[in-house]
Amino acid sequence: MTSIPGPTAEEQVAFLGKIERLLSEGQFVATYKYALLLAIADLAVKLGSDDGGELDLPIRAIAEEFIELYWRQGVPYGNAVADTGYNTLKQTTGRQAAIFSVVETLRQQHGTLTRAKQSPMWATAVKETARLVTDMPLWRLQRLRSEVLDFLYAESPTAGNIRLKGGVASNLRRFHAIIVRLTQSEWMHFIQALPGNSQLLGPTSDLGQFLFGADRSVLLRMSGPLADAQKGECLYCRRRVDSGEIDHFVPWSRYPRDLAHNLVLAHKECNRHKSDLLAAEAHLDQWLQRNQAQGDAISEAARGANIIVDLAGTVNVAGWAYAHGASLHAATWVRGDDVEPLSGRWQSLLAVARG
Ligand SMILES: [Zn+2]
Numbered sequence: 001m002t003s004i005p006g007p008t009a010e011e012q013v014a015f016l017g018k019i020e021r022l023l024s025e026g027q028f029v030a031t032y033k034y035a036l037l038l039a040i041a042d043l044a045v046k047l048g049s050d051d052g053g054e055l056d057l058p059i060r061a062i063a064e065e066f067i068e069l070y071w072r073q074g075v076p077y078g079n080a081v082a083d084t085g086y087n088t089l090k091q092t093t094g095r096q097a098a099i100f101s102v103v104e105t106l107r108q109q110h111g112t113l114t115r116a117k118q119s120p121m122w123a124t125a126v127k128e129t130a131r132l133v134t135d136m137p138l139w140r141l142q143r144l145r146s147e148v149l150d151f152l153y154a155e156s157p158t159a160g161n162i163r164l165k166g167g168v169a170s171n172l173r174r175f176h177a178i179i180v181r182l183t184q185s186e187w188m189h190f191i192q193a194l195p196g197n198s199q200l201l202g203p204t205s206d207l208g209q210f211l212f213g214a215d216r217s218v219l220l221r222m223s224g225p226l227a228d229a230q231k232g233e234c235l236y237c238r239r240r241v242d243s244g245e246i247d248h249f250v251p252w253s254r255y256p257r258d259l260a261h262n263l264v265l266a267h268k269e270c271n272r273h274k275s276d277l278l279a280a281e282a283h284l285d286q287w288l289q290r291n292q293a294q295g296d297a298i299s300e301a302a303r304g305a306n307i308i309v310d311l312a313g314t315v316n317v318a319g320w321a322y323a324h325g326a327s328l329h330a331a332t333w334v335r336g337d338d339v340e341p342l343s344g345r346w347q348s349l350l351a352v353a354r355g
Pocket of ligand 1: 234235236237238239266267270
């Protein structure tokens with residue numbers, strides 16, 4: 001193979017931006033897409049090179065990585081009682097992920113992964129998993145809410161392989177640690193957020209929330225003052241809110257600090273749809289106007305609730321978040337499942353707010 005120059009600095013930055021978009025704008029109903037991304041990143045390290053070439057990855061190899069990833073996760077969680085029927089963590093919003101029946105059969109027959117790999121059943125299990133990978137996450141990983149971002153590989157596999165595009169393996173190798181940590185963290189949050197897991201995780205074992213999450217009880221004290229500041233309306237759809245939620249206008253996933261003026265009152269549904277996306281520029285306008293008119297009242301309430309008050313700093317955070325979003329060509333949330341790209345209006349809106 002002749003050596004092709006590796007990705008340029010600009011291409012490397014663009015690549016990381018796209019990985020970030022896969023994780024924040026993709027729709028996740030199961031953890032398979034996280035597993036696929038981890039499997040591809042690991043295989044690029046194992047099989048790829050640092051030049052700008054393409055790389056063929058056998059789907060069977062991806063399937064083996066899959067089984068290894070889920071092997072550990074299929075064991076009962078924590079001190080769960082075995083006969084409750086809910087002793088493994090759920091990994092989908094629907095029925096338990098099909099990969100677990102493959103893993104469970106291997107485990108029952110062979111006990112350990114090493115023994116399973118040496119058994120004649122291994123080939124069958126890999127074949128079955130390869131089919132699952134092809135049917136489910138392979139064509140979904142690169143689909144965002146608003147577009148297909150097929151920068152990793154062409155969507156249809158050929159002859160049992162996927163072909164990583166030129167420079168992809170090199171980038172996966174270079175940024176392996178970042179991509180793995182980001183993906184693992186998203187995976188953990190997905191599992192923690194599934195209602196079916198709350199009983200198993202228990203009230204105190206929400207480790208990610210405990211270590212890094214927002215303090216919901218503190219935020220709750222802001223719901224009255226925010227309702228007053230927004231005249232009882234959801235910031236996003238402008239309809240009346242009776243039992244709403246406190247949302248972080250600049251998403252928590254992008255800036256995990258509670259800043260008083262970043263908090264907004266919204267419908268549960270609006271909040272859920274917005275998820276980790278930046279709000280569209282029309283919402284940015286609303287938010288800035290609210291802070292302009294009601295900033296002092298929000299500050300006063302927040303001081304009583306021990307929440308950081310720093311309006312200028314909060315506007316700077318929004319400026320950073322929108323500039324970053326613009327550089328990634330990120331989709332912003334309008335309503336429901338509707339998203340739109342940034343027009344650039346955010347720059348003048350924020351410039352006015354900064355005075
Ligand atoms: Zn709403």
